[in-house]
Amino acid sequence: MHEMQYLFPEMTMRDPKTTQGISEIAAEILIIILVLVIAAIAYAAFSGALNPLFTKKSVYVAGSAGIDTIPQSGGSSADVLTFLPKAGDPFYLTGQKSGTTGTQVTLKAISPTGLVLSPDASSLSGSLYGKTLFIYPNSSAAATQCNYVISSNSPTGTIRPMTQGTWNIQMIDNTVNVIAGSYSQQVKNGATALPVAGGFLGSGTGQFYDVNCNPVTETINGQVTTSTIAPGNMTATYFNGDSSIQIPNSAGLGFNGSMTISMWFNPTTAGSASNSGAWQQLIGKGLTNTAGSSSTNENDNYQLFQLGNQLLFEWNDANTGIHYQAITTTTSVQANAWNYVAVTVQNGQVTIYNNGVAQPLVYDEGNVPYTVSGATPVTSLSSLPNPPTGGVQLANNNNYPVNVGEQNAATAGNDFYYTGSIGSTAIYGQALSQTQIQNNYASYTA
Numbered sequence: 001m002h003e004m005q006y007l008f009p010e011m012t013m014r015d016p017k018t019t020q021g022i023s024e025i026a027a028e029i030l031i032i033i034l035v036l037v038i039a040a041i042a043y044a045a046f047s048g049a050l051n052p053l054f055t056k057k058s059v060y061v062a063g064s065a066g067i068d069t070i071p072q073s074g075g076s077s078a079d080v081l082t083f084l085p086k087a088g089d090p091f092y093l094t095g096q097k098s099g100t101t102g103t104q105v106t107l108k109a110i111s112p113t114g115l116v117l118s119p120d121a122s123s124l125s126g127s128l129y130g131k132t133l134f135i136y137p138n139s140s141a142a143a144t145q146c147n148y149v150i151s152s153n154s155p156t157g158t159i160r161p162m163t164q165g166t167w168n169i170q171m172i173d174n175t176v177n178v179i180a181g182s183y184s185q186q187v188k189n190g191a192t193a194l195p196v197a198g199g200f201l202g203s204g205t206g207q208f209y210d211v212n213c214n215p216v217t218e219t220i221n222g223q224v225t226t227s228t229i230a231p232g233n234m235t236a237t238y239f240n241g242d243s244s245i246q247i248p249n250s251a252g253l254g255f256n257g258s259m260t261i262s263m264w265f266n267p268t269t270a271g272s273a274s275n276s277g278a279w280q281q282l283i284g285k286g287l288t289n290t291a292g293s294s295s296t297n298e299n300d301n302y303q304l305f306q307l308g309n310q311l312l313f314e315w316n317d318a319n320t321g322i323h324y325q326a327i328t329t330t331t332s333v334q335a336n337a338w339n340y341v342a343v344t345v346q347n348g349q350v351t352i353y354n355n356g357v358a359q360p361l362v363y364d365e366g367n368v369p370y371t372v373s374g375a376t377p378v379t380s381l382s383s384l385p386n387p388p389t390g391g392v393q394l395a396n397n398n399n400y401p402v403n404v405g406e407q408n409a410a411t412a413g414n415d416f417y418y419t420g421s422i423g424s425t426a427i428y429g430q431a432l433s434q435t436q437i438q439n440n441y442a443s444y445t446a
Contacts, residue, residue, distance in 0.1 A: 057176075058173045058176055058178050058180045059088070059089045059091050059102070059103040059105060059173045059175075059180050060088040060089045060180070061085055061088040061089065061091055061105065061171055061180055061181055062085075062086045062087045062088050063083055063084055063085040063086050063088075063171075063181065063183070064083075064084050064086065064183070065081065065082065065083050065084075065169050065183035065184070065185045066081075066082040066083075066084070066185060067079050067080070067081065067082065067185050067186070067187065067188075068080050068081075068082050068134060068154060069189060070154070070155055070156075070159060072158060072159070072435075072439060073158065073435070073438065073439060073442065074435040074438065074439075076189070076435050076439075077189040078159050078161050078162070078189055078190065079162060079187045079188060079189040079190055080134055080135060080136035080154075080155060080159070080162065081109060081134070081135040081136065081162070081167055081169060081185055081187070082132050082133065082134055082135070083107070083132075083133045083135065083169055083183065084130075084131070084132045084133070085128050085129050085130070085131070085133075086129065086130070087129065088129075089102060089103060090102025090103065090127070091103045091104070091105045091128070092104060092105070092128070093105055093106070093107055093121040093124060093128065093150065094106040094107075094118075094121065094174065095120055095121035095122050095124075096121050096122070096124045096125070097122050097124075097125065098125040098126065099124070099125045099126035099127060099128075101127070103173060103174070103175055104174040104175065105171050105172060105173060105174065105180060106118065106171075106172045106174055107119065107121065107133075107135075107150060107169065107170070107171055107172075108169070108170045108172060109135055109148060109167060109168075109169055110167065110168040110169075110170065111162075111163050111165075111167060112163055112164065112165025112166055112167065112187075113163065113165075113193075113194075113211075115194075115212060115213060117146070117148045117213070118148075119135050119148035119149050119150045120138070120147070120148065120149045120150065121149075121150045123149070123150075123151050123152070124150060124151070124152060128152075131152045132152070132154075133150050133151070133152060134150070134151050134152070134153065134154050134155060135148065135149075135150050135169070136148065136149065136151075136155055136159060136160075136162065137149075137159060137160035137161075137162060138160075139155070139157070139158065139159040139160045139443055139445065140232060140233070141230070141231060141232025141233060141234040141424065141443065141444035141445060142228065142232060142233040142234060142235065144198065144199040144200065144207050144209060144424075145160060145194050145195055145198050145199070145209070145213075145426070146194075146199070146209050146213035157443070158439045158442050158443040159443075160443075160445060161189075161190040161191040161436070162187050162190040162191070163187065163190055163191055163192070163193060163194060164187055164188060164189075164190040164191065164192055165186070165187060166184055166185070166186055166187075167184065167185055167186075167187055168182060168183070168184050169182070169183045169184075169185070170182050191436070192430055193211070193428070193429060193430060194211055194213075195211065195262075195426035195427055195428050195446075196210065196211045196252040196253060196427055196428065196429050197209070197210055197211070197216060197247060197252070197253060197402075197426070197427045198262075198424075198425060198426030198427065198428075198446060199424070199425070199426075200226075200234070200235035200236075200237070200423070200424060200425070201218065201237050201245050201404060201422060201425055202218075202220075202224050202225075202226040202235070202237030202245065207235065208247075208425075210250070210252065211252060216247055216248070217248060218245050218246065218247060219245065219246040219248075219401075220243070220245055221243060221244045221245070221246065221406070222240065222242050222243025222244065223240055223242075223243050224237050224238060224239055224240070224243050224245065224405075225237070225238045226238075229421070230264065230266070230338060230421065230423040230424075230444070231264075231338055231423075231444045232443075232444040234264065234423045234424050234444055235423065235424075236264075236266070236421040236422065236423040237421065237422050237423075238420070238421045239405040239417070239418045239419060239420060239421070239422065240419065241417050241418070241419035242417055243405060243406075243417070244403055244404060244405040244406030244417070244418075245403075245404040245405060246401040246402070246403055246404075247401055247402040247403075247404070248401055249285075249399050249400060249401050249402070252429065253285060253402055253427065254285065254301055254396040254398070255301060255302065255345070255394050255396055255429065256318055256393070256394050256395070256396040257345075257394070258344075258345055258346045258347075258429070258430045258431045259302070259344070259345050259394070259427070259428060259429060259430070259431065260342060260343065260344045260345075260426075260427070260428035260430065260431055260432045261283060261302070261304050261341075261342065261343045261426075261427055262340075262341075262342045262424075262425065262426040262427075262428065262432065262437070262440060262446040263282060263283060263304070263340070263341055263342075263422065263423075263424075263425045263426075263446060264338055264339070264340050264422065264423035264424050264425070264444070264446060265282060265306070265338070265339055265341065265418075265420060265421065265422050265423070266336065266337060266338045266339070266420050266421040266422075266423070267280065267306055267333070267335055267336075267339075267418070267419065267420035268335060268336060268419045268420045269335050269419065269420075270306075270308055270309040270331075270333050270334060270335040271308040271309065271335075272308045272309070272371075273307040273308040273309065273310045273327070273331075273369070273371040274308075274371045274372060275308060276372055278306075278307070278308035278309075279305055279306070279307055279308065279369075279416050280305065280306045280416055280417065280418040280419065280420075281303065281304075281305055281306075281403065281405065281406055281407040281415075281416045281417075281418060282304045282305060282306055282341070282404070282405075282418060282422070283303075283304050283402065283403070283404045283425070283427075284300060284302060284303030284304060284305075284402070284403055284407065284408070285300070285301040285302055285303075285398070285400055285401070285402045285403070286298065286299050286300030286301055286302070286303055286316070286398060286400055286408060287299050287300075287398065287400050287408050287409070287410060288367070288407055288408065288409040288410065288411070288414045289410050289411070297323075297367055298314075298316070298323045298367040299316055299395075299397070299398055300314055300315050300316050300323065300395075300398075301315065301316070301394055301395060301396050301397075301398055301400075302314075302315050302343075302345075302394060303315070303407070304341070304343055305416070306333055306418070307327060307369060307371070308331075308333070309331040309332070309333045309334075309335075310327060310328045310329070310330070310331060310332075310333060311327070311328045311332075311333060311341060311352050311354060311359065312325055312326070312327045312328075312369060313325070313326045313343050313350055313352055314326070314367070315392065315394050315395065316394075316395040316397075317388040317389075317392075317393055317394075317395060318393040318394060318395040318396070318397075319388065319389045319390070319393055320386060320388055320389065321395065322365055322386055322388070323365065323366060323367045324363065324364070324365050324381070324384070324388060324392075325363065325364045325365070325366075325367075325369060325370075326350045326352065326361045326362075326363055327361065327362055327363075327364065327369060327370070327371075327377065328352055328354070328359040328360065328361060329359070329360045329361065329362055330354075330359050330360065332354045332355070332357075332359065333354065338423070339354060339355060340353075340354070340355050340356065340440065340441045340446075341353065341354055342432065342437045342440070344431040344432060344437075345392050345394065345431060346430075346431035347391070348390050348391025348392050348393065349391055349392060350392045353434070353437050355441055356434075356437055356438040356440075356441035356442075358434065361379075362377035362378060362379055363377060363378050363379070363380070363381050363383075363384060364377050364378075364384075365384050365385065365386060402427070404418075404422065404425070405417065405418040405422070406418065423444075423446075424444070424445055424446035425446055426446040
């Protein structure tokens with residue numbers, strides 16, 4: 001007991017010299033840290049004096065954004081963005097060819113869906129202060145839905161619609177890589193969305209994009225050639241009758257509701273719809289299993305055919321599984337001439353336009369058109385022997401690619417290769433209006 005009483009107090013004793021030594025060491029460490037921090041600050045300040053990037057302030061540009069409404073044909077309108085630089089530091093825009101004095105600034109337009117676009121500023125010159133800059137889609141036939149321009153002149157004529165919603169204009173100082181200004185505006189007169197896929201097909205174009213304006217990887221089968229022989233210098237791809245292009249399957253390319261196929265094509269032949277040798281596949285998503293008239297032999301989300309001098313749209317019904325066809329009754333497709341076809345599906349109805357004009361239709365069921373099968377076509381889907389429930393209800397139940405210029409067929413003889421040129425092409429996840437389709441026809445766009 002006595003030994004424990006002696007040991008316990010000894011354990012709680014402190015050497016004052018040891019405690020003082022630890023305190024001095026901690027103080028020295030703090031002093032060293034403080035000296036290093038001061039040295040770092042001094043070095044940064046000294047380096048900044050030698051390198052202006054460390055101390056340069058962002059360019060100052062005071063301006064305002066707005067909307068300019070451009071009248072379109074058919075009594076419609078299209079909104080475009082505007083930006084007016086009013087005062088500030090000298091600057092010029094990236095891509096500007098002349099008058100490049102001051103700080104380089106990149107103007108970006110950000111869509112309501114978050115798509116970041118870099119409009120072409122090559123037409124601008126001189127100081128931009130006091131000039132209203134118009135920002136809008138490049139509407140030439142040689143452009144795609146992903147090409148935008150900045151101009152000091154208000155656009156005229158038919159222009160591609162911008163996406164409805166809140167757009168943001170950003171001015172980015174390229175020297176210090178910071179946003180020097182940001183401005184928002186609401187586009188009301190425009191489209192509800194861009195195509196889910198669109199542009200120019202073919203090897204080497206790199207101009208067929210998805211909805212986010214990312215280039216789509218295409219698979220070329222056989223030989224195709226591209227040129228700018230189409231109207232308005234539109235890029236066109238020639239299919240030689242033994243070639244095709246595949247677009248990879250994606251969720252955005254399958255539909256069970258509204259959609260639009262929009263395409264410019266120039267076939268080398270037309271002929272009679274009663275001659276199966278004159279049938280040519282333009283674009284479609286599906287698979288033909290075997291030859292024959294059974295409606296179970298084909299599984300199509302959608303297919304668009306040139307049926308000689310007529311047009312055909314076919315699909316499998318989401319409810320009945322039966323294969324249906326809508327066929328134009330007019331012989332409006334011209335060989336060795338540019339035709340613009342648009343097919344819309346909306347509210348259970350299909351409409352086929354040729355050169356901006358809605359065509360009268362007849363309907364059939366089965367996978368062989370009535371022009372060869374001998375079946376009797378009807379003028380209403382409800383009059384078919386096995387009518388679909390609720391009109392056109394697309395069966396979006398396959399993972400096949402989108403084929404252009406050849407039907408996706410498991411057996412030889414059902415390929416229906418296309419011979420001729422195909423220009424601007426787009427697939428939308430909504431039905432375009434007749435006015436939009438007519439505007440496309442007038443401006444050689446899709």
